[in-house]
Amino acid sequence: MISFCTAIQVQAQSALSKNITINATQQKLNNVLTMIEKEGNFRFSYQSTIIKLDSLVNFNVNNLSVEESLNRLLKNQYEYKQAGNFIIIRYAPLHLSLILQESSGNQAQYLIRGKIINEQSHKPIANASIYEKNLLQSTLTDEQGLFVLKLKNIDQTIAITINKENYKEITSYFLPEIIITKDKKSNNTSFIAGELDGIEKTFLGRMLITSKQKTQSVNIGSFIASAPAQISLGPGLGTHGLLSGQVVNKFSINITGDYNAGVDGMEIGFLYNIDKKNVRYFQFGGAFNLVGGQFTGLQVAGFYNNILQDFNGVQVSLGYNRVNREFDGLQIGGLYNHVKQKFNGVQASVLYNQVKESVKGVQMGAVINNAETNLNGLQIASLYNRVNNNLQGMQIGPFNQTRNLIKGVQFSLFGNWVNQKANGLQLAGLFNYAKQVKGLQIGLINVADSSSGYHLGLVNIIKKGYHQISLSTNETIDLNVALKTGSKKLYTQLLFGQNLSSSKKLIAMGWGLGKELPLGKNLSLNPEISSRYLHQGDWMYTTILNRLDLNLNYRIHKHLAISAGPAFNLYYSNQKEQIQGYDFVQNKRTGLGWSAGLSIF
Numbered sequence: 330m331i332s333f334c335t336a337i338q339v340q341a342q343s344a345l346s347k348n349i350t351i352n353a354t355q356q357k358l359n360n361v362l363t364m365i366e367k368e369g370n371f372r373f374s375y376q377s378t379i380i381k382l383d384s385l386v387n388f389n390v391n392n393l394s395v396e397e398s399l400n401r402l403l404k405n406q407y408e409y410k411q412a413g414n415f416i417i418i419r420y421a422p423l424h425l426s427l428i429l430q431e432s433s434g435n436q437a438q439y440l441i442r443g444k445i446i447n448e449q450s451h452k453p454i455a456n457a458s459i460y461e462k463n464l465l466q467s468t469l470t471d472e473q474g475l476f477v478l479k480l481k482n483i484d485q486t487i488a489i490t491i492n493k494e495n496y497k498e499i500t501s502y503f504l505p506e507i508i509i510t511k512d513k514k515s516n517n518t519s520f521i522a523g524e525l526d527g528i529e530k531t532f533l534g535r536m537l538i539t540s541k542q543k544t545q546s547v548n549i550g551s552f553i554a555s556a557p558a559q560i561s562l563g564p565g566l567g568t569h570g571l572l573s574g575q576v577v578n579k580f581s582i583n584i585t586g587d588y589n590a591g592v593d594g595m596e597i598g599f600l601y602n603i604d605k606k607n608v609r610y611f612q613f614g615g616a617f618n619l620v621g622g623q624f625t626g627l628q629v630a631g632f633y634n635n636i637l638q639d640f641n642g643v644q645v646s647l648g649y650n651r652v653n654r655e656f657d658g659l660q661i662g663g664l665y666n667h668v669k670q671k672f673n674g675v676q677a678s679v680l681y682n683q684v685k686e687s688v689k690g691v692q693m694g695a696v697i698n699n700a701e702t703n704l705n706g707l708q709i710a711s712l713y714n715r716v717n718n719n720l721q722g723m724q725i726g727p728f729n730q731t732r733n734l735i736k737g738v739q740f741s742l743f744g745n746w747v748n749q750k751a752n753g754l755q756l757a758g759l760f761n762y763a764k765q766v767k768g769l770q771i772g773l774i775n776v777a778d779s780s781s782g783y784h785l786g787l788v789n790i791i792k793k794g795y796h797q798i799s800l801s802t803n804e805t806i807d808l809n810v811a812l813k814t815g816s817k818k819l820y821t822q823l824l825f826g827q828n829l830s831s832s833k834k835l836i837a838m839g840w841g842l843g844k845e846l847p848l849g850k851n852l853s854l855n856p857e858i859s860s861r862y863l864h865q866g867d868w869m870y871t872t873i874l875n876r877l878d879l880n881l882n883y884r885i886h887k888h889l890a891i892s893a894g895p896a897f898n899l900y901y902s903n904q905k906e907q908i909q910g911y912d913f914v915q916n917k918r919t920g921l922g923w924s925a926g927l928s929i930f
Contacts, residue, residue: 860875
């Protein structure tokens with residue numbers, strides 16, 4: 330039995346009822362909307378393409394409601410809904426009407442049949458959405474604008490909402506005979522600000538979300554309802570039917586996969602899960618999970634996880650994990666992890682980890698780690714670590730690169746590279762490079778443009794540093810050649826020497842450290858420690874000469890200096906006998922010594 334049927338416009342919400350006063354002359358529409366926001370203490374949400382924000386307007390209202398003010402400003406071409414502290418503006422210049430053909434039934438089952446037409450042209454409207462918000466049951470009109478909506482388990486007044494893109498929404502009420510109960514059920518409904526079609530634009534979204542589900546999403550827009558549970562056999566074949574993309578469920582199970590608004594509890598998809606907005610707590614997808622909003626909790630997929638907004642928790646897949654905004658937590662990918670904004674936590678994969686912005690935490694990639702801006706933490710890779718801006722922490726891998734500044738440690742089997750400043754430690758088996766060093770480089774070869782730090786290597790190539798070739802003699806070795814490279818604070822020496830007499834051969838090779846202490850404009854004291862291997866005829870013996878030299882250097886030209894000074898020697902040798910033709914230094918020339926020579930800069 331029907332008590333009455335009527336169509337009405339959705340009532341204004343509290344923010345829309347606020348009275349405002351605005352006076353604007355030849356102002357851009359964007360500025361006027363900002364004035365209304367400040368006056369009403371709320372924010373607008375709309376697609377920028379639906380409003381000409383640069384158009385100039387004259388707008389003067391005095392103590393008029395926000396809704397009436399917007400209707401004047403926007404010429405009654407839009408409709409408005411409140412979502413929290415936002416007012417959603419939707420382009421709706423057209424009007425539709427419901428022609429009711431049949432409405433009958435009872436509390437168990439109720440049928441509504443009708444036609445939706447354009448109010449001005451009286452032409453039928455295809456693909457208009459008709460849905461009951463509390464029962465979460467819906468349908469679409471056909472090409473003739475006809476629809477049949479079957480409702481079940483009715484325990485209160487039926488409210489049928491009709492919506493279509495670019496049309497103003499209407500609601501019709503029906504009163505079947507029902508038994509009133511104290512605990513009547515009602516689903517929570519709300520409106521959400523912001524873009525809601527991001528997930529539908531992805532490749533998998535285009536492939537697996539049905540055209541009817543997409544039509545519902547376009548028509549209904551920001552309307553979101555909540556329900557205890559849903560079960561789906563496949564795309565569009567679930568408990569909520571075509572309305573699934575507008576419903577957030579506490580528990581969701583998809584036998585193959587389906588499209589829902591979100592989850593606030595648990596979701597299991599034996600093949601896949603696709604959610605328009607936020608998902609919380611637990612989600613499992615046999616193949617993949619695709620979430621258009623934020624995710625909080627544990628997400629597990631066989632091959633692929635993709636979150637279009639932020640992630641907080643643990644994300645695990647055997648293949649590929651992707652988060653399009655910020656990530657906080659643990660990300661484990663069989664092959665590849667990718668975060669487009671900031672990352673806080675631990676990222677681990679067999680192949681490749683990438684963060685487009687900064688990292689605070691640990692990146693562990695069996696092959697490659699890449700942070701596009703800053704890294705505060707640790708990178709470990711079996712091949713290559715890269716930070717595109719600043720590093721505060723440690724890089725460990727065969728090859729490490731930081732493009733700007735490091736404050737920490739680079740440890741590499743082969744090479745470390747810093748394009749700008751290195752304030753910390755570079756330790757490499759082969760090669761270190763930094764444009765400017767304010768720390769310590771340790772490697773076979775160290776390279777820098779300038780340095781106020783320290784370099785330990787066989788060769789240190791510092792463009793604006795210390796470069797010297799020294800020729801000298803001392804009490805043990807007739808001729809010594811030393812390549813001294815690094816900085817005045819600390820330079821290394823690559824040493825070679827031999828005796829000139831053919832009857833007393835001696836070959837020396839070694840390495841040492843030195844420091845220049847200025848004593849005046851052209852005078853300096855250079856304390857140097859060194860260790861040389863002495864070849865006295867048989868390479869099987871070990872003879873080591875350790876020296877401490879205290880040389881005074883006087884620069885007679887900008888490229889030439891002379892030096893002389895005392896030395897202290899300490900020998901070690903296991904060679905017991907002299908080999909003919911070679912000098913034998915065991916048990917002689919120990920203790921004090923001397924050296925003299927010249928240096929070329």
